[in-house]
Amino acid sequence: MLEALQNTAFSQWLLVSEWGYPILLTLHSLGLAMLVGTIVMIDLRVLGVARSIPLLPIKRLMTIVWTAFAVNATSGTLLFAADAVKFAHSPTFQLKLSSIVIGTVLAAMMSKSVLDHTSTFEAAEAGAAAPTKLQSPPVAKALAALSIFIWIAAIGLGRYMAYE
Amino acid sequence: MNVHPYLDALHDSWLGHIMRDVPWLFPTCEGLHFVGMSLLLGTIGVIDLRVLGFFKGLPIGPLHRMLPLAFFGFALNVATGVGFVCSDPDSYWIVGAFRLKMVLIMLAGLNALWFWLVVLKHVDEWGPDADASRLAKVISAISLLFWVGVVTAGRFIAFSGTGTL
Numbered sequence: 001m002l003e004a005l006q007n008t009a010f011s012q013w014l015l016v017s018e019w020g021y022p023i024l025l026t027l028h029s030l031g032l033a034m035l036v037g038t039i040v041m042i043d044l045r046v047l048g049v050a051r052s053i054p055l056l057p058i059k060r061l062m063t064i065v066w067t068a069f070a071v072n073a074t075s076g077t078l079l080f081a082a083d084a085v086k087f088a089h090s091p092t093f094q095l096k097l098s099s100i101v102i103g104t105v106l107a108a109m110m111s112k113s114v115l116d117h118t119s120t121f122e123a124a125e126a127g128a129a130a131p132t133k134l135q136s137p138p139v140a141k142a143l144a145a146l147s148i149f150i151w152i153a154a155i156g157l158g159r160y161m162a163y164e
Numbered sequence: 165m166n167v168h169p170y171l172d173a174l175h176d177s178w179l180g181h182i183m184r185d186v187p188w189l190f191p192t193c194e195g196l197h198f199v200g201m202s203l204l205l206g207t208i209g210v211i212d213l214r215v216l217g218f219f220k221g222l223p224i225g226p227l228h229r230m231l232p233l234a235f236f237g238f239a240l241n242v243a244t245g246v247g248f249v250c251s252d253p254d255s256y257w258i259v260g261a262f263r264l265k266m267v268l269i270m271l272a273g274l275n276a277l278w279f280w281l282v283v284l285k286h287v288d289e290w291g292p293d294a295d296a297s298r299l300a301k302v303i304s305a306i307s308l309l310f311w312v313g314v315v316t317a318g319r320f321i322a323f324s325g326t327g328t329l
Binding site: 040058 | 223
């Protein structure tokens with residue numbers, strides 16, 4: 001199946017095209033910058049940096065996160081198709097994909113537990129009891145720190161694929 | 165102007181030597197360069213988009229306090245970027261995409277200076293749901309354009325020239 005994928009006319013064209021591959025890589029880079037940059041901003045806010053930024057409107061930044069995610073899932077799938085057999089068997093690629101899955105789950109958790117209940121979380125930040133474990137600041141901060149680490153790892157692994 | 169003595173000096177610098185001789189260093193710097201890019205573009209992009217009128221619930225003043233993150237990303241990318249160039253100065257110098265990227269970074273920097281000089285003092289006036297000034301929007305639109313250009317030109321470096329970059 002992987003071979004069939006990389007033998008499609010599109011994949012064959014992508015590998016040899018002068019513009020196709022670099023343009024897809026550029027889109028993938030812009031997408032990752034907006035995705036990771038925005039997630040790091042949200043995570044840092046949860047960690048207590050720039051607490052003067054109200055959490056409620058921060059939730060809307062998740063629109064950037066999911067839009068950038070869609071751009072990169074699409075461009076990433078097309079880039080994968082160009083060399084499917086090599087990528088599928090690369091441990092670096094498998095690790096990168098695992099990081100992305102974990103990072104995405106963390107982002108969805110953060111969105112549901114903190115950004116959907118900003119007043120609860122802000123009260124907990126000020127010392128009130130958190131109704132659920134995920135909404136308690138120490139747990140949310142641990143997830144935010146893990147999220148930053150995971151996305152930096154995903155970038156590093158993605159870059160390293162070029163050296164395999 | 166003959167730049168080759170300078171290019172040779174960069175090539176023979178200690179930085180040039182370690183970038184070529186330590187096998188894990190170049191890939192590690194590449195990873196860091198992308199992390200820096202994310203911090204720079206993510207932070208500046210979110211601020212620019214807010215100034216342009218997206219996510220208007222966010223007050224611009226506090227959001228603006230995230231800017232040190234962009235400076236950190238920029239510093240990381242200058243450091244790693246100088247390392248890349250020192251590893252093989254001649255190859256970078258002849259690539260049009262590299263030159264374009266340097267020009268775009270300078271233009272983006274001047275544009276940021278313009279933002280700093282005329283817009284910064286107003287950011288605390290623009291709370292939730294407030295509109296930024298027309299001038300601030302123009303500067304932010306230019307900023308987005310330049311930084312997207314920087315990333316695009318940067319990506320094209322590897323696809324031009326001698327194919328060794």
